[in-house]
Amino acid sequence: MPIYEYRCEKCGKEFEKLVLPNSQEPTCPGCDARQVSRIMSVCAFSVGGNFKSTASSPCSSCAPSPAGCASCGVKH
16 A cells, blocks of 8 residues: 655645545644645665665756755755
8 A cells, every 4th residue: 555745735744644545635634634735755775774765856956955956945
């Protein structure tokens, strides 16, 4: 069964939800709102005890920076 990640449009909380075939639409566990959006998950795997991400940069100008990319805002 897939586990999806969501972000609440009302309070901004991000959460995960196991989705079964007959599941109802998820609600935010923080504020109980139904206005949630599914977000892209970042996958990772372990190689010799070190975790590696399979995510790619969302824009061509991304550079590793704790502050995030100036173009797309993704934090690395």
